[in-house]
Amino acid sequence: xxxxxxxxxxxxxxxxxxxxxxxxxxxxxxxxxxxxxxxxxxxxxxxxxxxxxxxxxxxxxxxxxxxxxxxxxxxxxxxxxxxxxxxxxxxxxxxxxxxxxxxxxxxxxxxxxxxxxxxxxxxxxxxxxxxxxxxxxxxxxxxxxxxxxxxxxxxxxxxxxxxxxxxxxxxxxxxxxxxxxxxxxxxxxxxxxxxxxxxxxxxxxxxxxxxxxxxxxxxxxxxxxxxxxxxxxxxxxxxxxxxxxxxxxxxxxxxxxxxxxxxxxxxxxxxxxxxxxxxxxxxxxxxxxxxxxxxxxxxxxxxxxxxxxxxxxxxxxxxxxxxxxxxxxxxxxxxxxxxxxxxxxxxxxxxxxxxxxxxx
Amino acid sequence: xxxxxxxxxxxxxxxxxxxxxxxxxxxxxxxxxxxxxxxxxxxxxxxxxxxxxxxxxxxxxxxxxxxxxxxxxxxxxxxxxxxxxxxxxxxxxxxxxxxxxxxxxxxxxxxxxxxxxxxxxxxxxxxxxxxxxxxxxxxxxxxxxxxxxxxxxxxxxxxxxxxxxxxxxxxxxxxxxxxxxxxxxxxxxxxxxxxxxxxxxxxxxxxxxxxxxxxxxxxxxxxxxxxxxxxxxxxxxxxxxxxxxxxxxxxxxxxxxxxxxxxxxxxxxxxxxxxxxxxxxxxxxxxxxxxxx
Numbered sequence: 001x002x003x004x005x006x007x008x009x010x011x012x013x014x015x016x017x018x019x020x021x022x023x024x025x026x027x028x029x030x031x032x033x034x035x036x037x038x039x040x041x042x043x044x045x046x047x048x049x050x051x052x053x054x055x056x057x058x059x060x061x062x063x064x065x066x067x068x069x070x071x072x073x074x075x076x077x078x079x080x081x082x083x084x085x086x087x088x089x090x091x092x093x094x095x096x097x098x099x100x101x102x103x104x105x106x107x108x109x110x111x112x113x114x115x116x117x118x119x120x121x122x123x124x125x126x127x128x129x130x131x132x133x134x135x136x137x138x139x140x141x142x143x144x145x146x147x148x149x150x151x152x153x154x155x156x157x158x159x160x161x162x163x164x165x166x167x168x169x170x171x172x173x174x175x176x177x178x179x180x181x182x183x184x185x186x187x188x189x190x191x192x193x194x195x196x197x198x199x200x201x202x203x204x205x206x207x208x209x210x211x212x213x214x215x216x217x218x219x220x221x222x223x224x225x226x227x228x229x230x231x232x233x234x235x236x237x238x239x240x241x242x243x244x245x246x247x248x249x250x251x252x253x254x255x256x257x258x259x260x261x262x263x264x265x266x267x268x269x270x271x272x273x274x275x276x277x278x279x280x281x282x283x284x285x286x287x288x289x290x291x292x293x294x295x296x297x298x299x300x301x302x303x304x305x306x307x308x309x310x311x312x313x314x315x316x317x318x319x320x321x322x323x324x325x326x327x328x329x330x331x332x333x334x335x336x337x338x339x340x341x342x343x344x345x346x347x348x349x350x351x352x353x354x355x356x357x358x359x360x
Numbered sequence: 361x362x363x364x365x366x367x368x369x370x371x372x373x374x375x376x377x378x379x380x381x382x383x384x385x386x387x388x389x390x391x392x393x394x395x396x397x398x399x400x401x402x403x404x405x406x407x408x409x410x411x412x413x414x415x416x417x418x419x420x421x422x423x424x425x426x427x428x429x430x431x432x433x434x435x436x437x438x439x440x441x442x443x444x445x446x447x448x449x450x451x452x453x454x455x456x457x458x459x460x461x462x463x464x465x466x467x468x469x470x471x472x473x474x475x476x477x478x479x480x481x482x483x484x485x486x487x488x489x490x491x492x493x494x495x496x497x498x499x500x501x502x503x504x505x506x507x508x509x510x511x512x513x514x515x516x517x518x519x520x521x522x523x524x525x526x527x528x529x530x531x532x533x534x535x536x537x538x539x540x541x542x543x544x545x546x547x548x549x550x551x552x553x554x555x556x557x558x559x560x561x562x563x564x565x566x567x568x569x570x571x572x573x574x575x576x577x578x579x580x581x582x583x584x585x586x587x588x589x590x591x592x593x594x595x596x597x598x599x600x601x602x603x604x605x606x607x608x609x610x611x612x613x614x615x616x617x618x619x620x621x622x623x624x625x626x627x628x629x630x631x632x633x634x635x636x637x638x639x640x641x642x643x644x645x646x647x648x649x650x651x652x653x
Contacts, residue, residue: 056599061615064615064616065616089601089602090599090600091597091598091599092598092612093598101515101597103499104497104499104500104503104514104515105496105497105499105503105507105515106515106597107515125499126498224615225615228614228615252617282510
């Protein structure tokens with residue numbers, strides 16, 4: 001074969017190989033594109049299709065099961081009232097972290113957080129709500145209250161009866177980080193209130209709470225993380241928990257036989273709720289967001305709260321279920337610590353008492 | 361002294377009898393090394409994989425499919441696939457372009473470009489997520505403008521795609537740069553001398569040369585895109601059924617004591633990884649067949 005013919009043949013071969021290859025690639029790419037277009041279309045259709053209303057409820061950790069129950073009840077109520085289909089989307093996490101998300105632009109229609117200070121932050125840092133937000137709904141805008149109790153292992157092997165037992169050497173206490181978790185702040189303040197009642201001065205209280213945190217092997221970022229650490233991973237002797245969270249953990253892990261210990265004194269936790277004015281105005285969901293929060297105070301919702309071990313705010317329903325909730329001395333944040341703004345500044349702000357205790 | 365020791369340990373007679381091998385290590389050393397590697401693999405790779413599927417199927421197939429077919433789980437699968445489908449092609453285009461200009465040309469600021477490409481490897485994923493919050497958040501630089509124009513970036517799908525693209529950014533480029541540098545530019549020069557234009561040289565000479573490296577980069581990039589947790593967690597907002605990717609959904613289910621659900625979704629992630637590996641093997645096998653024919 002002469003060189004010229006060889007060359008021609010070589011190029012012809014190469015060209016046909018490449019054109020084959022190109023055709024193959026082309027069909028593959030076409031398939032890929034049509035597939036991704038179909039996927040995108042499917043994805044966008046979920047956004048634009050039905051004329052349903054969506055609410056976003058940004059909440060804290062231990063309310064997952066409560067709102068999973070309550071949202072369909074309210075949606076049915078709203079449908080009966082207006083004919084509109086309502087979908088309530090949920091976001092859960094540590095209360096402080098969730099507030100931060102809303103400040104950074106998470107489009108919450110309503111916030112249902114663990115404590116008033118986290119909702120105050122929405123006013124302070126982003127002007128999303130007015131200063132007097134807590135006056136807009138009954139009972140300090142808290143549809144239910146709760147308190148802090150202890151969860152211990154089967155048979156209470158470390159004989160934990162009250163706050164005083166938590167500072168004993170060798171007792172491992174599980175509680176989340178007060179910087180990120182609302183429940184953790186209630187835990188901390190309840191311990192403080194107990195110490196002040198029994199030890200006297202503020203300095204003694206600080207020493208007591210300091211030695212309590214020396215017994216904490218791990219600070220999770222949220223209440224649910226702490227529950228998992230205690231119940232699922234088996235770390236620690238006692239979990240400081242929301243009353244409802246303790247009941248839920250007992251139910252979920254009934255085989256392990258965890259026991260609830262009610263201390264002599266604890267704190268009255270009022271987890272408040274609030275419409276995020278600026279967001280609902282933009283999304284035109286004011287009416288439904290307002291109705292949603294008002295519904296939390298209705299009899300149906302109060303019954304649902306009881307089912308999830310929250311103490312109902314409505315006095316009539318609280319009386320009806322009084323035997324479900326053990327009586328103990330409950331101190332309020334306003335009387336004992338001068339309100340959340342004050343407590344937040346003294347104890348949990350950067351360089352506050354908690355930082356001093358934990359740095360030591 | 362040293363001579364004595366040597367004479368007791370090295371036995372020339374034995375060495376002469378043994379067949380010629382690449383290594384002269386005694387049998388027990390080889391067995392020990394192979395055994396260690398296998399035990400390590402079994403404990404750190406196989407056992408967790410088995411545990412994931414075991415936990416997922418603990419309450420039977422019915423519970424498994426109920427967990428996988430849950431609307432929120434499906435939404436998380438969809439979101440993960442969308443994030444991967446956008447970020448992987450974007451990083452392929454970027455990675456090939458960057459590797460091409462770094463390996464084939466020399467220019468001012470080249471080392472700076474290489475450093476920048478490595479940046480996502482160097483910073484913690486949580487920091488990369490926070491960067492986007494600082495830029496696009498309501499309190500961030502562009503936040504007020506975005507809110508005014510009703511554009512959602514963070515706590516929405518675009519933010520998740522951005523964060524995923526950022527953390528998977530170096531995979532393709534990093535895979536290609538050493539390969540292209542080793543190959544040099546001679547073949548492209550030859551192509552251009554024979555009359556090819558730049559595009560033809562790239563399409564017909566460069567691309568066929570790098571395709572296996574490229575494929576490997578794509579596989580790594582895709583695996584990371586689907587598995588990313590930290591950066592996506594920061595920008596997600598954790599809205600159920602809307603901004604939860606599969607890894608985030610696994611965490612949520614786990615925190616809700618729904619262990620079967622958590623491991624079921626985790627097993628889907630593991631399956632996606634296995635599918636990727638099988639695809640890679642098939643492509644390699646077909647390539648080998650094509651060459652043999």
